[in-house]
Amino acid sequence: MATNPTTKKPAAAAAAEESTEPVTETAPARPARNPAETSEAVVGPAPVAGADPVRVKLSHHLTIDGTDYRPGAHILVSPDYARRLRRQGYATQV
Known part of the structure; x- marks a missing residue:
């Protein structure tokens, strides 16, 4: 049978090491999200030179560059x- 070579600290010593001061940390603020506008601009990575943009219909909620797109939106x-x-x-094929 294997034994653990480390020793446990007594409960009183462990409690003394912990700080009794309340810790108040604030969560970082989320970046502002913008609802999608109905525009014909290409979103996401830029297309390669000579490639025509493709229209897709989203099947799930998606955020691209801080803009929210709902399911069913065409982009x-x-x-x-x-x-x-x-x-x-x-996305689904249109």
Whole structure:
């Protein structure tokens, strides 16, 4: 049978080491989110030169660059980004 070579501290010594001062930490503020506007701008990574943007329909809520897009929203994205969104299940083919 294996034994633990470390020794336990008595409860009184462990309690004395802990601070009795209340700790007040504030959570960091969340960045402001903007609801999506109906615009025809390409969102996400820029398309490669010569590639036409692709319209996709979102199947899940998605935040891109601080803007919220609801399920069912149509957005224009680069072909590569559209492929990645479809593979991850965020977009459907239009």
